[in-house]
Amino acid sequence: MLSCTATLAAPVTKGVEESKTFACWQALISAEGCIQDIFSSFFTGRINLGPQCCHAIESISQDCFLQFFPFFNPNFNPLLKSFCSTQSGAAPPPTI
DSSP: OHHHHHHHHHHHHHHHHHHHHHHHHHHHHHSTTHHHHHHHHHHHSBOOOOHHHHHHHHHSOHHHHHHHOTTSOTTHHHHHHHHHHHTTSSOOOOBO
């Protein structure tokens, strides 16, 4: 009976994970140019994100970010979130 429960739980868990992944992608895709800005920031070493992109980045978890951009430094998403949290202030964009 335990194996039946585990077998039945697997599709539910998979569905939940797929739903989370879709929600993460949806957040990034909904902000026009955000994915390109993330790549540009990574490769140039200068973070330059608009308000919509910042909102999307702040809404996704570190796990989502690493799933989408697995080759990025794991500290990159916190840098983006830090930039976004101070974007409205006078602080210059951080250099990575």
